[in-house]
Structure formats: C-alpha cells, structure tokens
Amino acid sequence: MEGYYPPLVPSHLWMLKDKIRENKKRIGKMDTPFLLRNIVHCKTCLVELKPKDTSPSGYKGRYLNYSCSICKGRIDAYELHEDVIYNLKENLSPLLIKAESLTQKRLKKYRNSLRIEQEEIRQKQERNLYNERQFPNLIQRCGSKYYSTRKKRLKKSLLKSILL
Numbered sequence: 176m177e178g179y180y181p182p183l184v185p186s187h188l189w190m191l192k193d194k195i196r197e198n199k200k201r202i203g204k205m206d207t208p209f210l211l212r213n214i215v216h217c218k219t220c221l222v223e224l225k226p227k228d229t230s231p232s233g234y235k236g237r238y239l240n241y242s243c244s245i246c247k248g249r250i251d252a253y254e255l256h257e258d259v260i261y262n263l264k265e266n267l268s269p270l271l272i273k274a275e276s277l278t279q280k281r282l283k284k285y286r287n288s289l290r291i292e293q294e295e296i297r298q299k300q301e302r303n304l305y306n307e308r309q310f311p312n313l314i315q316r317c318g319s320k321y322y323s324t325r326k327k328r329l330k331k332s333l334l335k336s337i338l339l
C-alpha cells in the first residue's frame with residue numbers, strides 16, 4: 176500500500192522508553208535510583224512491584240529491590256535495570272539503523288520526484304518564453320492577464336519545489 180509504512184520499532188519498547196521519561200518528568204530530577212518505579216509488574220500476581228531499599232542503616236542505596244506485595248518475590252534493582260537497558264539497546268539500535276536508512280531512501284525518492292517536477296516546470300517556462308517572443312500578438316489576444324497569472328503560478332511552484 177502506498178503511503179503506509181509499518182512502525183519500525185515495536186510499540187512496547189517505545190512505551191517503556193516513554194514511561195521512563197514520564198517518570199523522570201513527574202519525579203523531577205531523577206534522584207530516585209528506581210528507574211522502573213510504576214513500570215514493572217510481578218509476572219505471577221500481575222501487581223506492580225514496589226521499590227524497596229533494604230540496605231542496613233548507614234548504607235543507603237546499597238541493596239535496592241523491587242518486590243511483590245503478594246508473593247513477596249523480589250528482584251535486585253541494579254540487575255533488573257542492567258537487563259532492561261541492555262535489552263533496550265540490543266533491540267533499538269538495529270531498528271534505529273534500519274529506520275535511518277529507510278528514511279534516507281524515502282527522501283532520495285522524494286528528491287528525485289521533485290527534480291522531475293522542477294524540470295517540467297522549467298520546460299513550461301521555456302515554452303512560455305518562446306511563445307512570448309514568437310507570438311506576442313497571440314498572447315495579447317488570449318488575454319495577457321490570464322497569461323501573466325499562469326507565469327506567476329509556474330514561478331511560484333518552481334520556487335516551492337526548490338525550497339523543499
């Protein structure tokens with residue numbers, strides 16, 4: 176189908192990226208070490224995992240977990256963050272590279288079609304100029320106002336296609 180391009184990045188990856196950004200915005204400076212707060216869920220109980228700092232006093236931030244309030248399962252926060260970041264990188268980079276080359280191809284195609292359009296406009300302008308010189312009386316008879324409007328329109332569309 177022309178004009179339809181399937182999404183290049185799976186939506187769940189964008190959603191995760193957006194959620195992390197959203198969290199940053201909401202919490203302000205990302206001074207919380209829990210990047211995945213409000214994002215990760217227990218796969219058994221399907222409830223949100225709660226961030227918890229279980230470090231002994233005086234060692235704040237040393238043992239961070241996400242834990243499930245129902246099954247009491249927990250996962251080390253640093254380990255999970257590393258996994259998620261690794262996954263994002265692994266999945267997104269090749270997709271972004273692919274997206275870039277696809278975009279370049281589309282732009283090239285578009286540029287070529289613009290070039291063809293420019294050439295057509297130039298040819299029309301040349302034909303106009305020729306007619307003006309060869310048949311000045313004919314143009315007057317056809318209505319010079321109509322003629323000059325046409326000329327202006329050609330000039331405008333040429334300018335537009337060059338600017339694009």
Ligand SMILES: [Zn+2]
Pocket residue numbers: 217218219220221243244245246247248
């Ligand atoms: Zn659970």
